[in-house]
Amino acid sequence: MKFFYLLFLSLITALLVISDAFSANRVIDNDSHPSVGLMRYKGDISCAVFVVRHGVAVTAKHCFDHYGINEDNFSPQDLSMSFPKKGGNVDFLNTLVEGDDVVKLILDRGENDIAYIIYNRNKTINEFRLDGFKVNDYAEIEEGTEVFRAGFPMGHNTVFDKVITSGCTFTGDSGHFDAMVMDKGYEGLLFDTNCPAWFGDSGGPVFSTETDDQGNSYIIIHGVLSHTFEVNFLGEIDESSIHEDEIGKFVRTSMFSPFFLASDLELAQKAEQEYYDSRIKPESIEDGEVYPRVEEVVVSQTEAPKKQTHFTFEALLEFLFGFILKFFRM
Numbered sequence: 001m002k003f004f005y006l007l008f009l010s011l012i013t014a015l016l017v018i019s020d021a022f023s024a025n026r027v028i029d030n031d032s033h034p035s036v037g038l039m040r041y042k043g044d045i046s047c048a049v050f051v052v053r054h055g056v057a058v059t060a061k062h063c064f065d066h067y068g069i070n071e072d073n074f075s076p077q078d079l080s081m082s083f084p085k086k087g088g089n090v091d092f093l094n095t096l097v098e099g100d101d102v103v104k105l106i107l108d109r110g111e112n113d114i115a116y117i118i119y120n121r122n123k124t125i126n127e128f129r130l131d132g133f134k135v136n137d138y139a140e141i142e143e144g145t146e147v148f149r150a151g152f153p154m155g156h157n158t159v160f161d162k163v164i165t166s167g168c169t170f171t172g173d174s175g176h177f178d179a180m181v182m183d184k185g186y187e188g189l190l191f192d193t194n195c196p197a198w199f200g201d202s203g204g205p206v207f208s209t210e211t212d213d214q215g216n217s218y219i220i221i222h223g224v225l226s227h228t229f230e231v232n233f234l235g236e237i238d239e240s241s242i243h244e245d246e247i248g249k250f251v252r253t254s255m256f257s258p259f260f261l262a263s264d265l266e267l268a269q270k271a272e273q274e275y276y277d278s279r280i281k282p283e284s285i286e287d288g289e290v291y292p293r294v295e296e297v298v299v300s301q302t303e304a305p306k307k308q309t310h311f312t313f314e315a316l317l318e319f320l321f322g323f324i325l326k327f328f329r330m
Helices: 003-020 265-278 294-302 313-327
Strands: 025-028 037-041 045-053 055-060 079-084 095-096 100-107 114-120 134-135 147-151 162-178 188-195 204-210 217-227 242-244 249-251 254-258
Touching: 037 055, 045 134, 045 217, 045 265, 055 265, 079 100, 079 114, 100 265, 114 265, 147 217, 188 217, 217 313
Parallel strands: 134 217
Antiparallel strands: 025 162, 037 045, 037 079, 045 055, 055 114, 079 095, 100 114, 147 162, 147 204, 162 188, 188 254, 204 217, 217 254, 242 249
């Protein structure tokens, strides 16, 4: 009798695990979250990437250092970032950042799985807006917080579509993923979620939605997707954790590297600003014209700054002289 009771409990537990694996909702949606794109490097590496400000994109550090790529041997010409436009995808009707528009790679020096790609902000500044979200680089995420993700998991026939995964929560668990036989490991403290994920999702943002005192909703970016804790003793993904749906394969949980452990987010923003400033020669700026800083760019997309007219004493004399001549000709 005890055997059947234990067998019954095991079946119930298995059913709960399976239902939890499918409780999250995965849908293909290339139109939403236009600031999330697919990064490719040398045709071999594919990771998600997202823009936190025009000129600064964020992805996972392991997308580079697991392959021996660092800031010194990084080749900007070999990297591309594709942001699908409405009705498009990563290969058709997209905003493509590549070639000379890719500037440099910055691997965050802190214990985390975060990296930054500096690029020419003009490639995206008129393509999509960045207002309506905040980066949580100041506090830990609370247990039970509902989160959702955006990424590009490799689907059937190796297709990369933007997949939005919602209905997940931060489980409250966290831990370290040290190097193992078949995995080089991931730096820093990692936070666990019950969000399904697959290869290609790495580097994508982990979001939550909040509401301010005025009732306006906004998105908080908590971190960068890293991997899953569901591995065997070698570091390979546990076969029992792999599931499949109409999109493709996935593991039922994933963990992320939080932004509050980032050290170089501000450094990356300064590096982008320095690059942008260096590209504009002083003589190319007209008198009285001020080129916008990044903080002003989003505002200028909504309402173009009005052109200001400056009156000088010489201009006033010229106007009066012209008026007097016109008067005597009458």
